[in-house]
Amino acid sequence: MRQTVDPYYAFRPQPEAVPPPPMLDYLIGVDLAEAADYTAIAVIERTVTEKVGVYRLRHLERFQDRPYTDIARHLRGLVAALRTAETRRAVTVIFDRTGVGAGVGHILAESDIDGQVIAVLIHGGDQVSGDEQEGFRVPKKDLVAAVATTMQDGRLRIRPTMTLAPVLVDELGYFRSKINISTGHERFEAWRERQHDDTVLAVALAVWYGERPKQSSWDDLDSNAIAGWQAFATRWI
Secondary structure (H helix, E strand, O other): OOOOOOOOHHHOOOOOOOOOOOEEEEEEEEEOOOOOOOEEEEEEEEEEEOOEEEEEEEEEEEEOOOOHHHHHHHHHHHHHHHOOOOOOOOEEEEEEOOOOOHHHHHHHHOOOOOOEEEEEEEEOOOOOEEEOOOEEEEEHHHHHHHHHHHHHOOOEEEOOOOOOHHHHHHHHHHHHOOEEOOOOEEOOOOOOOOOOOHHHHHHHHHHHHHHOOOOOOHHHOOHHHHHOHHHHHOOOO
């Protein structure tokens, strides 16, 4: 059958393309305590529009002397509170298993957390390897670069009235002092030894994962932005 062509098609009103709604989910970064250190938990709400993520730190807490089984139950309750019946947003837990071993990962995996649980092993090299199932191996500097670049772009937003905001700002200043932006060289000898870094690491784990597959690098960093980390840390829009 011969098909007819509308000669006035180009002149007729056409439906406007509707952009897809932004993706909303939660990323929970967890720095698990070793010895007398703190366990820190950072809850970040991520909004992705046109493949660009904005990260809002909604909750930050830390505590000492709690067994990993209690932490797992706490995370299960936290995830359940975020995945309410009204929203059912996806929640991903990203935890540092560098010093705590694989056993803690098994505890978290068996605690019925209603979301994906991903392990990260931090190392001093240059390459990221692994996947969501087996866990990732991530360079220290990549974690710090993820925080720095999202801050300098105004995409990491931290409420200054948050109770632990001053602690986070101090830790950000410590990492700033360890970066030589001109050479890309970083000194993190005391990453887990001399200075508390738990809150910034919890934030960094969540933001690093959220920025995948495009990972931040030293080439993305601006020296002026690094010098003003404390100012960025108190910006909330």
